[in-house]
Amino acid sequence: MAVTLAEVAAHAGVSPATVSRVLNGGYPVAGGTRTRVEQAVEELGYVANGPARALAAATSDLVGVLVHDVADSFFGILAGSLQGALAPTGHGDPRRLAVVCNTEGAPAAELAYLTLLEGQRAGGVVLTGGAVEEPGHTGALTARVTRMAASGAPVVLCGRPPLPVPAALPVATVMFDDRGGAFRLAEHLLALGHRRIAYVAGPPGLSTTRERLAGHREALGLHDPALPEACEPLTVHAGFERSAGYDATRELLRRGAPFTAVAAANDTVATGVAAALREAGLRIPGDVSVAGFDDLPVCVDTAPALTTVRVPLREAGVLAAQLVTGRKPLPPGGITTLPTELMVRGSTAPPPAGGSRP
Structure with a gap:
């Protein structure tokens, strides 16, 4: 009852x-x-809509898509691709209504939207973006996802780690190889000769931040066991906005520790990094190499074009749509990991002959 x-x-x-x-x-x-x-x-x-919840297997054609920031190109591309793939294929598939919910990365908002979607008897939910790794939130999120999936509404976790839900439930996870991508990017910088590599990481406590930073540090340690500790003072945690990259780079310059390359948490942050370096009179890549992550469309239009790691956002959106509508069966174990790809462009080069410039 x-x-x-x-x-x-x-x-x-x-x-x-x-x-x-x-x-x-x-x-x-x-x-x-x-x-x-x-x-x-x-x-x-x-659930607010108690009578509707009591109707067995009564779900709507509504699909909820939770994003951190709809204005962020990362989430815009992912949500747009997903919404386009929800359209009927012409083989009797019903039309689905995608409702994009902007959480601003707030755990409370994420839970509140899930409750609202459950009350509306959503036919499925896709949660995108990095997960806040806090035990209380993870437990509450797991409970809501389990309840929705048990009622017959498929749930897809896209770009975040899996949740401990019963294996029989229709819950799928689409992960990006963030760790591997960050590893290959750091390898690229090391192969160019960089040893003083600054890193503008994302916010602490987020799964995406953890995975990308872990891959970066792993590559440094395999090249030279002393490098992770040597580069630790050059690591700054910041947000995922352009202003965060700008402020973090100004802080690195203020500290005075020399560096010849900066790897940024994402491409948007990298644009802020580049702006701060140019403001300080430094050339890219002549004095400092700069690299990003995600391969957003703007990367090829920056001057120079940005070296980055391509995350398959459009492919992930299509796959998430297929999974949440049942057009594609769940993979073994419910988890699919999509590969990332290093995209080398003009913003990275060997360090200056005279050593570290900043």
């Missing part, structure tokens, strides 16, 4: 009206009260 709003209110020790205000949003509710209500909702498995 479906849990009622009154039962949630009793469990949280508040009035039904307060529960309604928390669930609907846009109303002022004290932080402690809101937390109690959200915990009660999670513990009881309450």
Whole structure:
């Protein structure tokens, strides 16, 4: 039997009206009260559209697509490819409505959108982008994904690691070889002769950041066991925006430790890195080589064109659409890892003959 709003209110020790205000949003509710209500909702498995949930196997043609930032080209390309692949193939497939939910990378927003999509009886959900690696959030996310999949709505995790859900459920994982891509990029810089390699990493606590940084450090260590420690002072964690790359590079320059190359967490960050270096009077790649990650369309139009790692975003979007609609069966183990590819362009070159310049 479906849990009622009154039962949630009793469990949280508040009035039904307060529960309604928390669930609907846009109303002022004290932080402690809101937390109690959200915990009660999670513990009881309450879904706002209780009667609809009680209809066995009653799902809609709606597919929810959760992205960190719809304005970011990474997510725009991925979501656009996915939405295009949801169109009917002409063989009796129904038309699907893709609803893009912008979470801004906030764990609470991710959970809230999943609850709303469950209440709307979404026919499937695709979660994209790196996962926040915090045990409490992972547990709450696993519970929601398990509940949705058990109701018959396929779930696809795209660009993030798998969740510990029962193997029989329709939950698929599409991963990118971020670690391997970062390894090959670092190898490329080392082969050019760079040893003082700065790294502008993404935010800590994110799966994408962890994987790319691990690949970078692994390549350094295989080349010379002393390199990871030597380059550690040249590693800065920042956001995934252009301004983050700009600010991180200014901080590296302020510290005064010399470096001849900068590997950035993504291409957008790399544009900020390049801007800060040019502002400081440094040439790319004459004084400092710069590399990114993702291979966004802008990479070929920068001056010089950006060396980067290609992530197969369009291919991933198509695959996610096929999996969430059941047009493609789940792979063994439910996990598909898509390869990444090193794209060498004009922004990387051997270090200057005189050594480190900054």
